[in-house]
Amino acid sequence: MVRPNNQLPENLPQLQNLIKRDPESYSDEFHTQYEHFLSLLEIFSLNPSEENKSLDEICMFIAQVAQCYPHVCQQFPKHLTDLLRNSATVLDPAMRNCFVKALILLRNKNLVPALDILELFFQLLRCQDKNLRTFLQTHIVTDIKNMNAKHKDMKLNSSLQNFMYGMLKDANPKAAKMSVDIMIDLYKKNIWNDAKTVNVIASVGCFSPITKVLVTSLKFFLGHDDEDEANSDSGSDNEVDLKGALMQNRVNKKTKKRQKQLQQIKKQAIKAQKKKKNAPVFNFSGIHLIHNPQGMAEGLFKQLQGTNDRFEVKLMHLDVISRLIGIHELFLFGYYPYITRFMQPHQRQVTRVLQFAAQASHELVPGDIIEPILKTIANNFITERNSSDVMAMGLNASREICMRCPLAMGEDLLQDLAMYKTYKEKSVMMAARSLITLYREQLPALLHKKDRGRQTEAQAERKVRAYGERDVQDTVQGAEALLKDSKMIDLGSDDDDTDSNDGEWVTVTHSDNEAAGEDEDAAATDSDEEEDDEEDDEDEEDDEEEEEEDDEEEEEEDEEEASDEGVRRDGDAAEGKEAAKSDKKEKANVKMLNQKEAAQELALTRIFTDEDFKRINAANLKKTVTNARKRPLEQDRAEFVKLSNIEMIYKKRKHDKESRLETVMAGRKDRDRFGWKDGRVNENSSKTNKEKSKTKNFGMMRHKARSKVKKSFRDKQMAMRKHLLQQKKMK
Structure with missing residues (x-):
């Protein structure tokens, strides 16, 4: 392979490019650079507070190409981590950032174990460098999130959580504060949303002597979800932007830039729509996962009584304690x-x-x-x-x-x-x-x-509970509303041996409205039974009325002679009334009992659908309404008390502009028109030029306003001469 003419040892970017293409050909050059790095590192370790740009460049070079020579670079991460552990607080900030970035590059290439690097980064949070701490926090959260993306690494998470337990107790306030911020961030991202994380924050963070750590931990249990609200608001803005962009593209000139912008907005809208369709993630408050809420409440209350912090911190204590008491009783x-x-x-x-x-x-x-x-x-x-x-x-x-x-x-x-x-x-x-x-x-x-x-009806069915008594339901409340769908209900059960209806099917009676959809045969049998019952009741009532009339006539005719007999008959009539009333009550109770048993049997033998539950809810809602009360009572029994429920004042406050204008206009109805009044008899007649000038725009009257200034004798001469010349031309 042909080597370039320039000197490679002095041009590290070019050597880095060539090594990535062909590592074997440039193995000697890399060994030379690595030996040079070791010598520079020894020199730098003698005075770590000074910046060494050559070491900075060669360190990043080796981190970029370390995957090409894994055996040679095996000790490279150890050199950097030892230097950071031993002298992290005295290192030059630029060199410290260089070593951290090199380790992150090696971690992204899986050349160093995650646990060692993360523990080192947690220790570096003690450094007096805000930019470095922010950078490390972002990397730690992102790295742990990526490691748990496909499946949760329980062993790694447990080791890191144990290490974080010690970091929260660190004497350095900035390191402890950053550690609790990382744990809370991981919990909100559903990465460390287990009970162990919550209890570490509860047992260490809420009792920390560092006020910032204490306040951050208390805010976590108060559960503020400002980010979720911001995300929900941004979703609605995307829809509005899409509509506006479509309208602009329809009206404006079609250019390539506008078309590209429209495509980007459409992609954003599609992403937002997909997020809405996804199943919601319920990130409930961590206060439900506390193992020992009684001990935590007592500890916080003792800490509150002995604290000298600001009133806002005391309010946070009171809030967390009240939530613990209310939720966990x-x-x-x-x-x-x-x-x-x-x-x-x-x-x-x-x-x-x-x-x-x-x-x-x-x-x-x-x-x-x-x-x-x-x-x-x-x-x-x-x-x-x-x-x-x-x-x-x-x-x-x-x-x-x-x-x-x-x-x-x-x-x-x-x-x-x-x-x-x-x-x-x-x-x-x-x-x-x-x-x-x-x-x-x-x-x-x-x-x-x-x-x-x-x-x-709901109040009549409700039972007043004593102190400590629980209202336990043995069936679906309001299932009686579904009885009209099932004509025959089996009231027999294997457990009840004394029931006379064991294994028999009985007919459940309904009101006229509920029985409207039944078959004709079933309706006929039901109506016959109801008519018999009604006839018996009417006969009893007629007999009672006749007996009362006979008693009254006999008393009028022979009041003195048959007094004893009248008393006896009155007693018989009263006894007959009471017996009739008791019979009616027994029949009603039997009917209600049969309905409840039938509803319970229906709930045990049938799977309710959404429509069934809608009907049950409607029936339960109807029970809370009377003829006088047209709407149901709405009592909010949430686990947290809304501040608006206490500050809710029923008063119409007229502080907005529309309400104030309404009041102003209402006061002007019966009043004469305000303003300057002229002396015209007919309001529709024309006005003089002087009156018209009062309503004209000032720009139209500016030249006349200037003419009102007192003119000099020379100006008057010139104006007179001009006027005479115009008159002469007119002739």
Whole structure:
């Protein structure tokens, strides 16, 4: 092979190109360069704080062609890693960046193991070089993501997580902060989304003496998803840009540049559409994966009581503790008296404090523990000495607390708060009514009789639960709505030996609307049975009415003589009424029991479709509505309390321009037209030139405005002469 004329040892880029094409022919030149690298490295190790450009160039050269001579370069990564480990903090920044980039090149070519390089890079996070730390963070996240792209390398992940456990305890605040940022980033990217990562952050990060690490870990458990919202907004922008580009391409001139731009926009829109069609990835909060939530809540509360950090950090502690208590249903009774101290209308971020009190409430907390919070809110917020907004927020906070722990509210306090339903301010009135509506569904017995409202079917079926009692369903609730599709239901079961209907098929009766779609034969048999039942009931009622009339006539005719006999007959009539009523109730109960058993049997023997569930949901929704209430109650029972539920004030605020203009125009309706009034009798008659000049554009009147300046005697002479000349020409 013909060698080039220039000197290869001095032209490393050209030698690099030639070696990649033909490694065997240039083996001697590479050995020469490698020996030169070793000598330069020994010289540099004597004074590592000075930059050596020759070593920089030859180091990158060897990293580029190392895959061509793997045996020769076997010790090359070790030389670099030893130098970085021993003197990373005193190295020249340019040389340190050079060595790091060389190691990354070798890692991308799989010439060095990932675990050794990543552990070294984690240690380099201690360096006082912000650009280097940012570069290393990006590489670490990308490298771990690529290694887990096809399948998760559990052995490598476990080793790195154990190493990160020690890095979070590092005395260097910047290294610890960067380490926790990397772990959180990997969790959000669904790479390290296991319980081990979450518990490392919970056990080490949330109790770190470094404030930045502590705040970052607490924010992770608060679960802010700002990036997801930004991505969702960008998707909608792509669609708008596509429509605009299509319209521009239709109207504007067709050029190659515009066509190329249109094709790019179309590709972006197709990508965005594919992302929407993909299955959504649910990245739920890590607070659900904590192994020891009770211990973490107690530790955070103890740390909160002894901390001297800023008020914002204390609020983060309160928020995380309240979420732990609410989600995992913990017992931390010291938390409630502590948070009561911050419940004052003038307290900074008081609405968030009320939100934390609601989040820390659940059904297993005794009502005696939460009742002081409700009394504090009532005394400090729901009083007429405060503004209407403060009163409304206090009522909203009480509603959110009682929604999660209904037994916390006492009867006297509830009836006092319910009296604000007629308050003069609408915001307070609506907040009080929302509290009344909640207890109509939960515990109507605590309300005054006039506040209970008309009972719905769902309220009648609901059972009032005692403290600690759970509502366990043994069937699909509302499955009775599907009984009209199945005409015959087998009520017999192998377990019930005492049932008289074992192994028999019985007919389930329905209302007129539900039975409209049945067959004629089945409808005829059902109608015969219903008619018999109705005739029996009517006969009983007629007999009762006749007996009552006979008793009244006999009492009128012979009141004094047959008093004993009348009393006996009245007693018989009363007994007959009670017996008839009890028979009706028994029949209704038997009918309801048969329907429930049939619905339970249907749920066990049939797979419900989406249409079936839609009908079940519609039936359950119908039970919550009465003739007086046309819409169902919507009570949000999410695991996290929204701040808007407490700050929601029913008031129309006229701060926008349209509402202000409406008010202005409404005040001008019955008023005369404003402005200068002329003395014309007829408004439609023509105006003088002086009046017209008031409405003309200033550009048209500028020359006349100048003429109003007082003229000199010479100007008057010239104007007079000009006027006379014009008059002469006119003649």
